[in-house]
Amino acid sequence: MVDIQSSELDLLFYALSDPTRRQILSKLNEGVSTVGGLAGPFRMSLAAISKHIKILEKANLLHRKKLGRIHECSINPGALKSAEACIQFYTQFWNEKLDDFAEHLEREGKTKIEIKNRKRNR
Template identity: 50%
Template sequence: MVELEAPQLDAVFHALGDATRRRMLRDLTQGERSVGDLAQPFAMSLAAASKHVKVLERAGLLQRRVQGRTHLCRLDPGALATAHEWISFYERFWTSRLDVLEGLLRKEDAQKPSGDTHD
């Protein structure tokens, strides 16, 4: 299982816990965007958008570069991929548990008399 240090994992899930930041990340899948571009769908100030960008940046979900007075952001998918691996561990755990349950239910059904129609 991939182990992320708790602060990094916490930062990723904190960043993803906000709908505005998730939308910003989705917008960045289309390519590099300025902070102003990221703010536009929300009619928020550049200062408010910048706070969201900083959270995403600290979580390692985006990279920012300055070009003149413009701050340009681009998606950094590494942290998302690592978080996905962490989640996948639990997906595999629950899938295996459900497979065991299915096997038990099938075994129980097979042991029922064929004329039994009661549930």
């Protein structure tokens, strides 16, 4: 089960709640980049991007490797697994509810229903 209290999740979801930071992650999905490289497309200052990167780093979503004066940033998807698990905890429960409801209807002798657009990998 997911630890609902985890402050790791606080940092994670908080980091993901900003569009600039999601854009940075998106860019890192295309490959590694430097701080300046990541700052490129944005109109805000380098210092601002530097702060965003630190937040992503703290959330364990980004890894930094110092090569001389250049900081090579890469995405670190490990932390995303926690977020995914947390979200799936809620959606999975909902899927179970739907299954229960379908079973209930069946027991009641009502029309058999088919629920679409939903994973059934229990």
